[in-house]
Amino acid sequence: MEKPNKKWASLGLLSIIIPITLLVTFRLTGLQPEPQTPVTVTVKEVSWNVTRPTIYPKYFIIDEQVENSYVDDISADLTARVVDYRENVPGYWLWEGGYDEIDVRIVLTANVSEGFIHSVVIKLSEIDAQADVIIIDDEDWIQVQNLKIDMLDDFSQQNEAWVKAASINQPKDVGLHITAFWTFFDLNNMDHWITATAEVTYFNGSTWKSVVIPLRLGVLVS
Amino acid sequence: MSQSGALVLRILLGDSVGKLLDRSVVWAVMNLLFFGGILSSGFLTRFPLMESSGGLEEFPAIFPLDLEWPLLVGYIFVLNLFASAFLMVTLSGLVFFVLSSSFLVLRACIWGVSLSRLSTPMFLMVLPTIVIEGEAYVIAAVAGTVLGLSWLKPSWAYGGKAVSRGQALRLAVKECASLYVLVAMMLIVAAVIEALTIQQVYSI
Numbered sequence: 001m002e003k004p005n006k007k008w009a010s011l012g013l014l015s016i017i018i019p020i021t022l023l024v025t026f027r028l029t030g031l032q033p034e035p036q037t038p039v040t041v042t043v044k045e046v047s048w049n050v051t052r053p054t055i056y057p058k059y060f061i062i063d064e065q066v067e068n069s070y071v072d073d074i075s076a077d078l079t080a081r082v083v084d085y086r087e088n089v090p091g092y093w094l095w096e097g098g099y100d101e102i103d104v105r106i107v108l109t110a111n112v113s114e115g116f117i118h119s120v121v122i123k124l125s126e127i128d129a130q131a132d133v134i135i136i137d138d139e140d141w142i143q144v145q146n147l148k149i150d151m152l153d154d155f156s157q158q159n160e161a162w163v164k165a166a167s168i169n170q171p172k173d174v175g176l177h178i179t180a181f182w183t184f185f186d187l188n189n190m191d192h193w194i195t196a197t198a199e200v201t202y203f204n205g206s207t208w209k210s211v212v213i214p215l216r217l218g219v220l221v222s
Numbered sequence: 223m224s225q226s227g228a229l230v231l232r233i234l235l236g237d238s239v240g241k242l243l244d245r246s247v248v249w250a251v252m253n254l255l256f257f258g259g260i261l262s263s264g265f266l267t268r269f270p271l272m273e274s275s276g277g278l279e280e281f282p283a284i285f286p287l288d289l290e291w292p293l294l295v296g297y298i299f300v301l302n303l304f305a306s307a308f309l310m311v312t313l314s315g316l317v318f319f320v321l322s323s324s325f326l327v328l329r330a331c332i333w334g335v336s337l338s339r340l341s342t343p344m345f346l347m348v349l350p351t352i353v354i355e356g357e358a359y360v361i362a363a364v365a366g367t368v369l370g371l372s373w374l375k376p377s378w379a380y381g382g383k384a385v386s387r388g389q390a391l392r393l394a395v396k397e398c399a400s401l402y403v404l405v406a407m408m409l410i411v412a413a414v415i416e417a418l419t420i421q422q423v424y425s426i
Contacts, residue, residue: 008246012253019257020353023264027342032264035339 038201038208043070045195049218050082052100052188058087062102070211074117076110078198078213089183102182102219108198109145111173114205118167120147120176121199125160130186133161133194136179145175174200184219192219238404241397245364252360252367255323259330260337260352267338291417299413302355307362307405312398315366319374322366326359347419355412358405365398365405 026032048066062082069077083103106124110117124133136142137152147165163178184192196215201208242249289297306329315322333352337345371379372394373387380390 008250009243012246012250015250015253016257016353016357019254019261020349023261023337024346024349026265027345032338034341037341 036208038210040210040212041070041072042212043068043214045214045216047216047218048080048082049220050085051222052184052219053085053087053222060085066215066217068213068215070213072211073114073204074110074112074200074202074209074211076198076200076211076213077108078122078196078215079107080196080215080217081105081107082217100184100188102184104180104182104196104217106178106180106196106198108176108200108213109174110200110202112202112204113172115203116167116170116172117146117174118170118201118203118208119150119165120167120174120201121162121164121197122176122178123160123162123197123199124180124182124194125162125197126193126195127159127161128190128192130184130190131192131194132183132185134181134183135161135163136181141179143175143177145173146171147174147176182217182219189221191221193217235403235407238400241400242361242364242404245368248364248367249360252323252326252363253357256326256330256356256360256363259327260334260356263331263334264338265334267335291421294417294420295410295413298416299409302358302409302413303406307359307409308402311359311362312366312369312402315363315368315370316373317370319367319370322363322370326363329359330356344423347422351412351416351419354408354415358408358412361401361405361408365401369394369398 023032027034046066046068048064050062050064053060061084063084065079065081067077067079069075081104083105086101086103089099089101106122108120108122110120124135127133135152142149142163144165146168148168149163149165151162151164153161153163161180163176165174165176167174182192182194184190194217196217198213199210200213201210203209310325310329311322314325333356337348337352340348368379369391372390376385376387376390379394385393
């Protein structure tokens with residue numbers, strides 16, 4: 001076995017201290033540049049609502065859609081298609097029924113002529129206390145184009161549910177289609193609102209940018 | 223902590239530090255490879271190797287964010303100890319001693335690139351975790367290199383002693399166990415800091 005060697009022990013310590021000191025110094029003096037922060041553009045919100053049926057029929061088809069888009073150095077489009085409404089859902093496996101539910105399909109498409117798309121996020125937020133949103137975490141219910149799902153908060157626990165996806169091979173166009181069940185626990189006596197937001201981060205050839213596209217969906221007491 | 227507990231800890235730690243200082247040459251080389259690797263790979267990202275853009279701030283979340291704090295610490299600690307330190311760095315060294323340092327350098331490069339993609343406040347937040355967790359992997363690599371050399375070239379591992387391959391391997395396993403006390407302690411501290419950092423970043 002080697003004898004403890006003060007010289008080498010000191011060298012061992014120095015080989016931690018010197019690189020870390022240099023790393024911090026380079027960063028603080030700007031010799032190692034910071035990553036860019038994207039310039040964010042927020043599109044004006046588009047709103048949609050439906051009057052909530054109270055008694056019959058227990059199931060009816062809504063089949064309406066609302067759309068918001070942004071066209072500049074990127075063409076991005078967020079569409080929410082409200083499929084149907086179910087009164088007193090009998091429940092699924094592991095879920096007790098008894099609540100009301102709306103089936104919402106959200107589709108985001110984006111393409112750039114210069115540069116590439118980096119990532120997309122779809123967020124369903126501002127969910128009230130008497131409602132919940134479940135994004136279906138199942139490959140049959142999520143469709144992606146040139147994207148890889150990074151994170152998915154499928155069962156909202158903190159007032160919002162979201163999907164984050166990163167692009168594959170710096171594509172010029174991407175697509176993300178998700179399905180969300182918006183559930184209500186009140187006795188048909190409350191208005192409910194939710195905000196669906198898409199954030200697309202891209203590089204246009206010279207600058208990093210983010211475009212935020214919001215949609216506001218409402219279900220109102222008749 | 224009781225007096226006897228503190229005494230046991232002191233004996234264990236003293237033994238571990240002693241064993242590490244016995245390998246001060248290997249330790250110094252591993253430190254230089256690892257922390258030098260982080261520094262140089264961070265600098266290489268200045269050149270447009272991967273993106274024509276200079277990069278965007280990214281803080282990858284690789285741990286389940288919905289875990290309670292003690293569970294998150296436990297999860298990070300167990301994953302780092304068994305997968306990142308033991309399997310990847312130490313056990314690979316037992317197969318072939320060079321693999322320990324190779325995996326260490328690979329990790330340093332990944333960390334260097336990841337660090338360069340963080341804003342300065344975020345960079346400063348994660349730096350304590352990088353230093354403590356990184357040092358744990360360095361010590362795990364020292365253990366792996368000693369294990370690998372013990373059966374391949376006992377004379378390199380135990381220069382002055384005339385030992386057989388089997389004896390050398392047994393000695394190396396004992397030495398490795400001592401070093402792992404240090405590795406585990408550093409990874410616990412790193413896991414606590416990392417969990418706090420993750421919670422701060424994601425404001426859970």
